[in-house]
Amino acid sequence: MLRGAALKYCLPVFVLASGLLHSAPAVAFIAGELSIGKSSATWNGRSGSIPLSATTVSLAAHLDPIPLIPIGFGLRAYSDTYQDKSQFKLKSSGRYAPEIMAWLPLGDITPFVRLGYLLTSRYTESTQATSGAATADMDFSWRGTGPTMAAGIKYSILPLIQLMATYERSAEALTYDSAKVTGGTAIDHDWKSTAKNFTLNSSAILIGISAGI
Secondary structure: OHHHHHHHHHHHHHHHHHHHHHHOOOOOOEEEEEEEEEEEEEEEEOOEEEEEEEEEEEEEEEEOOOOOOOEEEEEEEEEEEEOOEOOEEEEEEEEEEEEEEEEOOEOOEEEEEEEEEEEEEEEEEEEEEEEOOEEEEEEEEEEEEEEEEEEEEEEEEEOOEEEEEEEEEEEEEEEEEEEEEEEEOOOOOOHHHHOOOOEEEEEEEEEEEEEEO
């Protein structure tokens, strides 16, 4: 009788546990991501606010070191190709950010959020500069730092392989690096003293894929 009672109560528990384990998504210890999309940005500088658009590619790797706790730590790199603007062109030499990501497994769909900080980014601003009566085409070099934040969803298509959709924002404070004349008359001016409170604020919508091991 005791054995029968044990089977009566244990069998449903076993079936439920088996179902949960079967439906639980596979967990990756190391995961890599590749995403591409469109971003819009606002450059705030000596010429006021300039709207920009770019194609952004994002590549990242994450480590999930704590079993059963959905938090990962990683590093992300960005490549941005900006569209040319009249009298103003911006070129990015890359952005790099360590980040932390948290997610909520819901079967095949996994919402996630992540926070990061751009430790380094580099830009070249090509524009026409004026000082007094002198005007010249110039290239200004900038370094940027600032926070990034994102939210999105992943959808499992195979074990450890997921499609991704992400909305992301970043806010960079820019530090003047150097300036050089590329055309026109040389300008004798202390550019560093006037390069204050320059910022680049961006938002992006990215589509990509994540794969883990």
